[in-house]
Amino acid sequence: MRVRKKHWANPLLNAHPEIVIHNPQERVGQWCSNLSLRNLHVEIGGGKGDYWIEMARKFPEDCWVTVEKDSSVAAFALRKMLESPQPNMFLINGDAKDLNLWFDHQEIDVIHLNFSDPWPKKAHHKRRLTHQSFLQNYQKLLKNDGEIQMKTDNMDLFEFSCQIFSQNNWICMDISVDYRRNSHPEDAISEYEQRFIDLKQPIYRCVWRKRNESK
Amino acid sequence: MRVRKKHWANPLLNAHPEIVIHNPQERVGQWCSNLSLRNLHVEIGGGKGDYWIEMARKFPEDCWVTVEKDSSVAAFALRKMLESPQPNMFLINGDAKDLNLWFDHQEIDVIHLNFSDPWPKKAHHKRRLTHQSFLQNYQKLLKNDGEIQMKTDNMDLFEFSCQIFSQNNWICMDISVDYRRNSHPEDAISEYEQRFIDLKQPIYRCVWRKRNESK
Numbered sequence: 445m446r447v448r449k450k451h452w453a454n455p456l457l458n459a460h461p462e463i464v465i466h467n468p469q470e471r472v473g474q475w476c477s478n479l480s481l482r483n484l485h486v487e488i489g490g491g492k493g494d495y496w497i498e499m500a501r502k503f504p505e506d507c508w509v510t511v512e513k514d515s516s517v518a519a520f521a522l523r524k525m526l527e528s529p530q531p532n533m534f535l536i537n538g539d540a541k542d543l544n545l546w547f548d549h550q551e552i553d554v555i556h557l558n559f560s561d562p563w564p565k566k567a568h569h570k571r572r573l574t575h576q577s578f579l580q581n582y583q584k585l586l587k588n589d590g591e592i593q594m595k596t597d598n599m600d601l602f603e604f605s606c607q608i609f610s611q612n613n614w615i616c617m618d619i620s621v622d623y624r625r626n627s628h629p630e631d632a633i634s635e636y637e638q639r640f641i642d643l644k645q646p647i648y649r650c651v652w653r654k655r656n657e658s659k
Numbered sequence: 660m661r662v663r664k665k666h667w668a669n670p671l672l673n674a675h676p677e678i679v680i681h682n683p684q685e686r687v688g689q690w691c692s693n694l695s696l697r698n699l700h701v702e703i704g705g706g707k708g709d710y711w712i713e714m715a716r717k718f719p720e721d722c723w724v725t726v727e728k729d730s731s732v733a734a735f736a737l738r739k740m741l742e743s744p745q746p747n748m749f750l751i752n753g754d755a756k757d758l759n760l761w762f763d764h765q766e767i768d769v770i771h772l773n774f775s776d777p778w779p780k781k782a783h784h785k786r787r788l789t790h791q792s793f794l795q796n797y798q799k800l801l802k803n804d805g806e807i808q809m810k811t812d813n814m815d816l817f818e819f820s821c822q823i824f825s826q827n828n829w830i831c832m833d834i835s836v837d838y839r840r841n842s843h844p845e846d847a848i849s850e851y852e853q854r855f856i857d858l859k860q861p862i863y864r865c866v867w868r869k870r871n872e873s874k
Contacts, residue, residue, distance in 0.1 A: 599836050606821075606834045616825035619818050621836045621863060648836060 453519035457537055463525055464518075464535045465509075468546035475551065481507040481532055483553040486585075488540045488573055489513070489560050491636060493521025498632035500533040506553075509534045511543070540573060547585045555582050557594040559636055562601040574605035579612050583654050591617060595649045597640040602648040609652045618651040668734035672752055678740055679733075679750045680724075683761035690766065696722035696747055698768040701800075703755045703788055704728070704775050706851060708736025713847035715748040721768075724749045726758070755788060762800045770797050772809040774851055777816040789820035794827050798869050806832060810864045812855040817863040824867045833866040 457464045465471065475484050483506045490496055490510030500508040510533075512518040518537040525533060536546065560573045569575060574594065582592060592614075596602050610616065620626075624633075624647050633641065640647060672679045680686065690699050698721045705711055705725030715723040725748075727733040733752040740748060751761065775788045784790060789809065797807060807829075811817050825831065835841075839862050848856065855862060 599840070602836060603834050607831050610825055610831035616822050619821045621814050621817060621861075625814070646836075 447514070447516050447520070450516040450519055453516045456519050456522060457515060460522060460526065463529065463533065464522060464537060468536050468538070472546065473548035473551060475509065475534075475547070476507045479507065479531065481505060483507070484547075484551060485509065485554045485556060486543075486547065486552050487511065487556040487558060488543075489557065490521055490535070491517060491559070491634070493524050493535070495558055495632045495634035495637070496521070496533065497525055497528065497530075500530050501528070502630070502632065504530065504532055507532055507534070509536060511536045511538060511540060513537075513539050540578065541581075543581055543585060549584050550587045550590070552582075552585045553587055553590055555586065555590070555592045557592065557596075558634065559596055559598075560594075560601065562596070562598040564600065569604065572601065572604065574601070574608050576608055576612055579608065579614070586654065588656060589653065592652050593649070594651075595623065595637070595647060597637075597645055597647060599648070602650070606650060609650070613655045614652040615655050616650060617653050618649070620647075620649045622646040623649040662729070662731050662735070665731040665734055668731045671734050671737060672730060672750075675737060675741065678744065678748065679737060679752060683751050683753070687761065688763035688766060690724065690749075690762070691722045694722065694746065696720060698722070699762075699766060700724065700769045700771060701758075701762065701767050702726065702771040702773060703758075704772065705736055705750070706732060706774070706849070708739050708750070710773055710847045710849035710852070711736070711748065712740055712743065712745075715745050716743070717845070717847065719745065719747055722747055722749070724751060726751045726753060726755060728752070728754050755793065756796075758796055758800060764799055765802045765805070767797075767800045768802055768805050770801065770805070770807045772807065772811075773849065774811055774813075775809075775816065777811070777813040779815065784819065787816065787819065789816070789823055791823055791827055794823065794829070801869060803871060804868065807867050808864070809866075810838065810852070810862060812852075812860055812862060814863070817865070821865060824865070828870045829867040830870050831865060832868050833864070835862075835864045837861040838864040 485506055485508050487496055487510040490512045496508055496510045515537050522535055557573050563571045624641050700721055700723050702711055702725040705727040711723055711725045730752050737750055772788050778786045809820060839856050
């Protein structure tokens with residue numbers, strides 16, 4: 445998402461190092477162990493953070509790290525997080541291309557891609573977070589049985605992503621072409637997602653696991 | 660589809676051996692070569708045949724074989740075919756489990772599954788035409804670069820099938836969660852499909868190719 449630049453964003457982000465991790469490279473390999481948390485979840489393009497806050501609350505034994513490039517958007521997320529801070533919730537204000545500086549090989553349990561920018565123009569497809577170049581990076585950081593969970597309202601992005609995953613040797617563990625037709629108490633609904641649900645538009649979701657080449 | 664048994668079905672089917680192939684096992688390996696046709700397309704569960712008739716007309720250089728288990732339904736299809744018979748269109752009144760008696764290993768270019776019975780009860784999932792046991796059979800009969808094309812209005816069947824394909828090492832060559840939002844002059848629309856389009860219901864479509872293990 446894009447918002448107008450906020451002058452209060454950086455000062456707020458700097459003032460809360462307990463949530464905003466300014467040197468994530470210092471936590472490589474220790475995201476969970478530092479706090480005796482169980483599974484490491486990383487969201488890329490976290491937006492305003494309400495999905496993440498609810499997930500961290502639902503699963504307090506897990507570590508929830510959300511990555512947001514835009515400092516103004518990240519500051520909105522932080523403001524919400526400060527309303528109900530939780531010790532298992534972290535924010536990185538940075539670019540997904542640097543993921544491999546912040547996480548160890550096979551450290552992440554689940555990567556979440558929620559309502560990512562669809563980059564509709566063909567010339568921009570390489571910026572999509574499910575483009576092959578990103579998948580190669582995710583693969584290194586995910587545990588052997590790690591997964592990528594993706595949700596979107598965008599048909600083109602969903603179809604593109606399913607093909608890219610499949611053609612790059614990932615296995616489809618779950619797919620839904622109307623995720624909200626069933627109840628999913630294990631999954632949070634962001635304000636952004638709720639808008640599409642209110643409009644009766646389907647939410648597309650898929651879960652992929654890297655094929656284990658050695659098998 | 661299910662229809663009431665028609666007393667005229669078997670006599671009509673028997674009267675047209677030029678379209679209804681009564682001994683398909685005698686054509687093994689020769690479906691295309693007999694008539695100098697190019698690609699072999701096989702539809703399983705052909706229903707009333709209007710999709711098949713239009714496809715055979717669109718692609719006269721290919722061989723179009725449709726398989727329908729129910730003799731009354733097959734007779735409906737035949738009646739339509741007789742209105743505009745074409746030399747590249749054939750009908751087998753038989754059960755998909757016998758496919759390997761009628762076609763040679765690696766003989767088929769494309770298998771078509773159009774609006775197959777969704778068998779909604781879990782205990783009946785093994786009857787779905789995309790169940791793993793069927794896929795193993797299709798795989799033997801398809802050429803190395805052969806494909807399965809599937810269309811359906813049924814979300815559950817679509818989701819089930821995508822997972823089964825992926826988990827059994829097929830590659831997704833194409834997927835659409837609303838196939839008719841774009842124009843597809845290369846594909847026919849049956850009366851059955853048109854009903855869902857008129858109701859503004861999405862048509863789901865996917866195309867899968869067997870992963871070449873030797874690569």
